[in-house]
Amino acid sequence: MAESTTHLLLGRHGENDYVVEGRLAAALGDDAGPVGAAALARARAGIDG
Amino acid sequence: MDSAVSDTSPLAAAVDLGGTKIMAAIVGPGHRVTGRVKTATDVRGGAEAIVPQMAATIRKAADKAGVGLKRIAAVGACVPGPADPATGVVHRAVNLAWDHPIPLADQLSRELKGIPVTLENDVNAGTYGEFVAGAARGMQDVIGVFVGTGIGGGIVLSGELRRGPRFIAGEVGHTILQVDGPLCSCGSHGCAEVLASRSALERRIGERLAAGEKSAITQLLAKKKRKRLTSGIIRRAWKRGDPLVVEEVREMARHLGLLTASLVNVIDPQMVVFGGGVVEKMEDNLLNLVRESAYGNLMAKPGFNIVAAALGDDAGPVGAAALARARAGIDG
Numbered sequence: 001m002a003e004s005t006t007h008l009l010l011g012r013h014g015e016n017d018y019v020v021e022g023r024l025a026a027a028l029g030d031d032a033g034p035v036g037a038a039a040l041a042r043a044r045a046g047i048d049g
Numbered sequence: 050m051d052s053a054v055s056d057t058s059p060l061a062a063a064v065d066l067g068g069t070k071i072m073a074a075i076v077g078p079g080h081r082v083t084g085r086v087k088t089a090t091d092v093r094g095g096a097e098a099i100v101p102q103m104a105a106t107i108r109k110a111a112d113k114a115g116v117g118l119k120r121i122a123a124v125g126a127c128v129p130g131p132a133d134p135a136t137g138v139v140h141r142a143v144n145l146a147w148d149h150p151i152p153l154a155d156q157l158s159r160e161l162k163g164i165p166v167t168l169e170n171d172v173n174a175g176t177y178g179e180f181v182a183g184a185a186r187g188m189q190d191v192i193g194v195f196v197g198t199g200i201g202g203g204i205v206l207s208g209e210l211r212r213g214p215r216f217i218a219g220e221v222g223h224t225i226l227q228v229d230g231p232l233c234s235c236g237s238h239g240c241a242e243v244l245a246s247r248s249a250l251e252r253r254i255g256e257r258l259a260a261g262e263k264s265a266i267t268q269l270l271a272k273k274k275r276k277r278l279t280s281g282i283i284r285r286a287w288k289r290g291d292p293l294v295v296e297e298v299r300e301m302a303r304h305l306g307l308l309t310a311s312l313v314n315v316i317d318p319q320m321v322v323f324g325g326g327v328v329e330k331m332e333d334n335l336l337n338l339v340r341e342s343a344y345g346n347l348m349a350k351p352g353f354n355i356v357a358a359a360l361g362d363d364a365g366p367v368g369a370a371a372l373a374r375a376r377a378g379i380d381g
Contacts, residue, residue, distance in 0.1 A: 059122035061374045062107045062164075063366030064157075065171060066128050068092065068144030071103055072362060073110035075121070076370035078380075080182035082363045084114025096151045104160035123377035124164050125369025126157060127171035131216035134372065137168050140216060167373040170212075171365050173219060175358075176203025177210050178368030179322045183359040190318040193358070194221055196305070196325035199234075200242045204316065210372070222246070226307050245304035247327045251278040253297050264293040280330040287334060302335055306342020309355060314348045324358030332357060 028035055042048075058078050065072040067090060075084040086109040091102060103126065111118055130142035137154025141147055154166040169177070176185075176193030185191040185205070193203040200222030204211040211218045222242035223235050230239025231249075243249055255278070258264060265286045266278065273282060286294040309321050321343075328335060336357060344351045360367055374380075 059379050060116060060120050061123045061125060061370035061377075061379065062110060062121045063125045063370040063373070064103050064107050064110075064127070065174075065362075065365045065369070066090070066099065066103060066126065066145075067171070068129060071099075071106045072366065073103075073106040074363070074366045074370075075110055075114040075116060076125075076367060076374075080178075080367050080371065082367060084110040084112075084116075085363075086110045086113055090145075092145050096145075096147060096153065096156065099145065100153070100156045100160050103157055107161065118161065118164070121161075121164055122379050123370075123373040124157065124161060124166045125174070125366070125371070125373030126153065126166055126168050127174040127365040127369045128153065128168055129171050132168040132170050133216055134167050134169055134212075134376070137166065139168060165373070165377055167369070167376045169210075169369050169372055170203075170216065170219075172201030173203040173210055173212065174366075174368035174372070175201075175324060175360075175364040176205060176219070176322065176368065177372060178360055178364035178366070179324070179358050180205045180208075180368070181371045182367050183364060184322050184356045185320050188319045190316065190320075192221070192312050192316055192318045192321045193219075194305070194308070194312075194321060194323050195358075196246060196323065196327050198246060198248050200246050200308075202312075204318075206316070221308060221312060224308055224311055226304055226311075241304060241308045245301045245308065247278075247280060247283075247325070250283065250297055250301050250327070253300075254278060254293065257293055257297075262293055265289050265291040266294060280326040283327060284330040284334075287331065298331070298335065299338055302338030303342045305335075305339045306344075307346055309339060309343035310346035310348075313343070313353060318353055320354045320356060322356055322358050324361075324364060328357055329361060 026032060061076045063074050063076055069090055070087050071090050072087045074082050076082055086106055088106045091098060107124065111121060128139045128142060129144045131140040137152055138150045139147065139153045140150050154168050158164060158166045172195050175195055179185045179193055180191050189208050191205040195201045202221030203219040223237065223240045225237060225239050226241050226244055227239030231243045232238055233240035233243040254266060258267065269282045269285055283294060287298055323336060336355060340355050343355060358364060
């Protein structure tokens with residue numbers, strides 16, 4: 001998945017501009033679910049890393 | 050001396066700073082509240098002038114409870130804006146015309162001879178109070194929705210208050226329910242606050258009366274010699290079956306139900322607690338309509354309760370005192 005870093009002006013809310021710096025899209029694509037599920041499983045099983 | 054403070058265990062004081070009044074009380078073990086005192090807030094001198102007012106109100110509460118300041122081991126302070134309990138800074142408070150960060154905890158602590166002060170946003174504190182000692186006691190995941198001039202809220206997740214990195218978690222009143230709806234004070238359109246707060250109800254009823262519609266409200270306002278619609282007058286008109294009021298309260302409840310369903314779909318709490326003057330006055334007359342709307346708009350089957358808050362004006366002080374006690378390491 002393409003990764004782009006940018007400043008994204010989200011809008012004006014009262015007196016504040018909210019500016020978010022970061023990725024415009026999630027970084028892991030189809031791996032996100034498996035990575036998350038594996039991390040939870042490792043934590044539950046007490047495996048480091 | 051009140052039994053709430055009659056033993057020798059350390060006590061907490063709580064102070065609830067509002068735009069029009071300051072309430073202080075002493076909170077003993079078991080979240081028992083005594084020595085409640087209210088004073089008018091004078092906002093003209095800014096924070097420098099308000100801190101001594103808060104301290105004086107706490108001293109009055111201690112006097113009324115029959116305890117000296119030496120018995121007070123911690124102070125919990127509710128403030129009407131985003132607040133960081135770790136630094137003791139209020140980031141802003143629109144009702145007090147504070148537009149910059151103020152180190153209120155340190156200032157109030159100095160005024161109280163070094164008693165540690167813990168700050169909390171007032172609605173967060175109210176939700177936490179209901180969680181530790183009120184309607185949500187025994188729950189772990191709770192959303193509080195407080196309906197008044199605006200709509201505020203708080204979130205407890207796994208027994209912990211959720212504040213967020215910018216201390217704005219729980220701003221449920223600015224959930225957008227109607228795209229292109231009425232303009233809200235926050236700058237967005239169609240927020241819950243502009244559709245379902247007591248002010249919104251008052252505005253809509255006022256507009257319909259101004260357009261020539263008839264309602265018992267007119268008589269009730271004259272009888273009570275009031276110009277503004279109160280929660281009590283709304284309840285009386287509802288009980289009379291006034292068609293205009295019934296219709297508008299139903300619309301308010303419909304929006305509160307939509308708000309509840311949206312929040313529940315995201316958070317999946319065990320309980321949603323509704324507080325505020327209009328909820329206290331209307332009780333299940335309002336909440337049954339909210340339930341009907343919420344349950345009809347949920348993604349999943351209902352498995353949570355919608356209940357009325359139990360502590361009234363004590364909710365914030367009870368919550369703030371509990372947080373202050375925990376931070377100071379005091380049991381109870």
